Amino acid sequence: xxxxxxxxxxxxxxYKEFTAGMSITPARPPSQVIIPLHQNIGxxxxxxxxxxxxxxxxxxxxxxxxxxxAPIFASVSGKVTKIEPYNHPLGNPVTAIFxxxxxxxxxxxxxxxxxxxxxxxxxxxxxxxxDAGLVGLGGATFPTHVKLAPPPDIAIDTVIINAAECExxxxxxxxxxxxxxxxxxxxxxxxxxxxxxxxxxxxxxxNKPDAIANMQKAVEKSRGEYDIEIHTxxxxxxxxxxxxxxxxxxxxxxxxxxxxxxxxVVNQNTGTAVAMAEAIKLGKxxxxxxxxxxxxxxxxxxxxxxxxxxxxxDIIKQCGGMKDNARKLILGGPMMGLAQxxxxxxxxxxxxxxxxxxxEFVQEYPISACIKCGKCVEVCxxxxxxxxxxxxSEKQRMDLAEKYGAMDCFECGSCTYTCPAKRxxxxxxxxxxxxxxxxxxx
Amino acid sequence: xxxxxxxxxxxxxxxxxNIRSIMVDVLVALFPVALMAVFLFGYRALxxxxxxxxxxxxxxxxxxxxxxxxxxxxxxxxxxxxxMTLPPAPPWWVVVIGSVVAIAIGKQIYxxxxxxxxxxxxxxxxxxxxxxxxxxxxxxxxxxxxxxxxADAVTKASPLASYDASLVxxxxxxxxxSLGETSAIALIIGAIxxxxxxxxxxxxxxxxxxxxxxxxxxxxxFLMGLYHVLAGGVLLGxxxxxTDMVTSPVTKTGKIxxxxxxxxxxxxxxxxxxLPEGVTFGILLMNGLxxxxxxxxxxxxxxxxxxxA
Numbered sequence: 001x002x003x004x005x006x007x008x009x010x011x012x013x014x015y016k017e018f019t020a021g022m023s024i025t026p027a028r029p030p031s032q033v034i035i036p037l038h039q040n041i042g043x044x045x046x047x048x049x050x051x052x053x054x055x056x057x058x059x060x061x062x063x064x065x066x067x068x069x070a071p072i073f074a075s076v077s078g079k080v081t082k083i084e085p086y087n088h089p090l091g092n093p094v095t096a097i098f099x100x101x102x103x104x105x106x107x108x109x110x111x112x113x114x115x116x117x118x119x120x121x122x123x124x125x126x127x128x129x130x131d132a133g134l135v136g137l138g139g140a141t142f143p144t145h146v147k148l149a150p151p152p153d154i155a156i157d158t159v160i161i162n163a164a165e166c167e168x169x170x171x172x173x174x175x176x177x178x179x180x181x182x183x184x185x186x187x188x189x190x191x192x193x194x195x196x197x198x199x200x201x202x203x204x205x206x207n208k209p210d211a212i213a214n215m216q217k218a219v220e221k222s223r224g225e226y227d228i229e230i231h232t233x234x235x236x237x238x239x240x241x242x243x244x245x246x247x248x249x250x251x252x253x254x255x256x257x258x259x260x261x262x263x264x265v266v267n268q269n270t271g272t273a274v275a276m277a278e279a280i281k282l283g284k285x286x287x288x289x290x291x292x293x294x295x296x297x298x299x300x301x302x303x304x305x306x307x308x309x310x311x312x313x314d315i316i317k318q319c320g321g322m323k324d325n326a327r328k329l330i331l332g333g334p335m336m337g338l339a340q341x342x343x344x345x346x347x348x349x350x351x352x353x354x355x356x357x358x359x360e361f362v363q364e365y366p367i368s369a370c371i372k373c374g375k376c377v378e379v380c381x382x383x384x385x386x387x388x389x390x391x392x393s394e395k396q397r398m399d400l401a402e403k404y405g406a407m408d409c410f411e412c413g414s415c416t417y418t419c420p421a422k423r424x425x426x427x428x429x430x431x432x433x434x435x436x437x438x439x440x441x442x
Numbered sequence: 443x444x445x446x447x448x449x450x451x452x453x454x455x456x457x458x459x460n461i462r463s464i465m466v467d468v469l470v471a472l473f474p475v476a477l478m479a480v481f482l483f484g485y486r487a488l489x490x491x492x493x494x495x496x497x498x499x500x501x502x503x504x505x506x507x508x509x510x511x512x513x514x515x516x517x518x519x520x521x522x523x524x525x526m527t528l529p530p531a532p533p534w535w536v537v538v539i540g541s542v543v544a545i546a547i548g549k550q551i552y553x554x555x556x557x558x559x560x561x562x563x564x565x566x567x568x569x570x571x572x573x574x575x576x577x578x579x580x581x582x583x584x585x586x587x588x589x590x591x592x593a594d595a596v597t598k599a600s601p602l603a604s605y606d607a608s609l610v611x612x613x614x615x616x617x618x619x620s621l622g623e624t625s626a627i628a629l630i631i632g633a634i635x636x637x638x639x640x641x642x643x644x645x646x647x648x649x650x651x652x653x654x655x656x657x658x659x660x661x662x663x664f665l666m667g668l669y670h671v672l673a674g675g676v677l678l679g680x681x682x683x684x685t686d687m688v689t690s691p692v693t694k695t696g697k698i699x700x701x702x703x704x705x706x707x708x709x710x711x712x713x714x715x716x717l718p719e720g721v722t723f724g725i726l727l728m729n730g731l732x733x734x735x736x737x738x739x740x741x742x743x744x745x746x747x748x749x750x751a
Binding site: 010012013168243247253254255256258327328329330332334335336337338339340341342343355357361362365368369370371372373374375377381382383384385387388403404405408411413416417418419420421422424426427430 | 555
């Protein structure tokens with residue numbers, strides 16, 4: 001089968017060996033979870049429990065305040081001890097619900113298996129996704145039910161499961177494909193049925209041959225019933241970026257500023273597909289997920305099933321702790337993840353990895369002038385001129401930054417990775433994007 | 443947790459490549475050319491190359507007031523490239539002036555690496571050609587003698603003045619000329635290394651050599667086209683000078699336009715100009731147009747549809 005790809009991109013060291021092939025192990029139950037009330041792109045949630053309430057696993061504790069939002073659920077059973085702002089992976093403190101774990105894992109009565117997929121209608125599937133609080137688990141955390149409800153004039157013909165996992169170090173999706181292949185296919189079928197799509201595609205990078213083989217087997221089972229294909233993708237970052245994945249699998253190019261639905265496609269993440277399957281089969285809402293705990297700075301790396309709101313320090317502790325030369329804590333992957341100032345921060349729906357880097361990864365480099373080597377231009381998957389945008393931003397010429405395509409940058413970081421002058425290109429582009437967006441709002 | 447965590451903006455991993463490693467790659471690529479020069483023209487070619495490199499590095503160290511002599515390696519590259527364009531054995535002070543001008547006027551006066559408009563080595567050469575032409579051009583070419591042991595003072599006209607060299611001699615380099623320009627095979631081996639390391643792509647050399655070949659072919663047939671490519675400084679210029687990152691366009695289309703422009707100007711000078719060779723001024727002229735070329739060739743963004751006219 002031919003290997004598909006896009007133009008541009010980089011080949012960093014992948015460092016998957018820390019956790020590749022490791023089976024998913026449930027994390028030790030934390031004594032307390034701190035669940036932030038804002039865990040998705042869009043509106044935050046409002047607490048629907050009060051201090052002193054007893055809650056059960058899977059019980060709704062946060063009610064969304066808008067359409068583009070998703071409810072939040074208790075991940076342990078126990079008593080609500082506090083509702084107040086706490087550290088959040090995205091930076092600013094966010095109101096969070098503190099639950100003391102009683103250790104009993106009493107399930108919420110509302111979690112009951114519903115009708116099987118064959119008997120569900122499109123609208124029922126959308127409702128299940130909404131009620132289960134599903135969001136994109138790749139990290140962007142866009143509410144799933146919104147993606148499943150395109151405007152009536154747009155017909156979606158293809159659903160793509162993003163199983164590229166192009167971020168170095170991360171192996172959570174890989175582990176899911178080895179252990180939960182049937183659920184991924186089940187989730188994909190549900191998405192297809194909800195959208196009325198005729199074609200399903202699962203895109204996997206060719207550095208995961210075991211996952212490709214396993215998914216192929218799972219897909220075979222529903223042959224004839226659903227048109228689902230496995231697409232082998234060239235291992236290259238950012239192969240899993242939405243637009244690149246669509247280009248690689250369908251040949252369609254999403255126009256600048258548009259969403260995948262503009263080319264009749266919806267993307268969903270591997271983890272989201274599993275969560276969709278669990279929501280239908282078990283009535284289980286999204287309160288736990290697989291997180292890759294990895295990096296040269298952690299003693300015992302692994303793929304862990306972690307409850308929402310677990311503090312990162314608790315996860316690190318049960319993974320043997322940080323090594324002495326650990327210097328950086330990142331939630332997510334090394335290309336787009338966010339460095340954290342403290343390990344006293346809860347994991348949320350969008351946390352795909354806990355990555356600990358060591359001293360040799362955090363060297364500071366002197367920034368040279370741009371030597372116009374054009375390597376950033378070669379690697380930019382959006383075909384922009386990162387060097388020109390960044391230099392314009394550095395000089396406060398936001399008009400030029402916009403002309404060179406600043407607003408089309410999705411911040412994959414390939415340019416900064418590549419730059420031999422060690423210029424923080426994507427960082428300057430982010431500044432430009434912020435300022436341009438602010439001036440447009442005026 | 444005893445130690446503080448470092449917080450910085452993503453990405454958190456970086457390619458091991460830096461400016462210094464690129465410059466070392468260029469020096470490695472020039473090694474076969476330098477070796478061939480010594481083989482053909484003797485130890486004096488080596489002396490010329492060393493003087494040029496040391497003078498360039500010293501000039502840069504003085505201007506930047508830095509102790510790190512090699513630095514990012516770009517001064518050594520400029521010095522060596524300048525030497526490649528000189529006769530095998532010009533007076534030492536001519537070489538020194540060339541290097542000082544290349545670094546001081548060609549590069550540092552604009553603000554140092556990355557900011558210069560013109561290829562520094564060619565700025566140095568251009569000043570020498572105009573000011574001390576008798577020492578660096580004209581009839582000062584040595585007749586190449588493998589191992590350089592005999593016939594020290596025999597001079598011979600450039601193959602671009604006489605048009606009498608055989609293509610085989612031009613390919614191997616056993617013709618008179620600048621110390622780094624004569625051997626096509628050595629230049630090609632060096633360029634393959636740069637291709638392999640991803641520092642140059644086909645667009646600039648392809649446009650340059652293609653334009654020279656086609657115009658040569660028009661002027662005198664297929665063999666004349668080949669002669670123009672192999673004789674003089676076209677290969678050195680197309681593979682090592684025009685591909686200078688700082689002074690060439692970054693856009694893919696721009697690189698082709700730039701390369702073709704270099705080739706066209708080179709041939710206009712060769713065929714109709716007052717100098718036998720046009721590579722230096724061909725590249726310098728196109729260097730000046732680089733920012734304009736970039737601006738006229740902004741790439742189409744991913745997903746962007748060409749606006750219908």
